[in-house]
Amino acid sequence: MIQEEMKDIREGKIQAPKVVLMNSFLWDLTRWGPMKEDQYKKDLVKTFKIFKRSLPEDTLVVWLATMPVATEKVKGGVFIKQ
Structure with missing residues (x-):
């Protein structure tokens, strides 16, 4: 999907974003x-x-990163035994 969007930007079919937010x-x-x-x-x-x-040089790319959770201290239904 991202490759198609970027191709459309290069070809001028769609406008480049001012900000790209990555998570x-x-x-x-x-x-x-x-x-x-x-x-x-x-x-x-x-x-x-x-x-x-x-992307143009003035496009701001923001990178957000969620660090791994310490599963030995946190309990919940989404955690599996490692």
């Missing part, structure tokens, strides 16, 4: 194992290359 849940990486971390890094590099190619 990353780093906690998700702890759920899927070490191989997913490698893929996450590759996808991140690919995403920012697409941004650099497609």
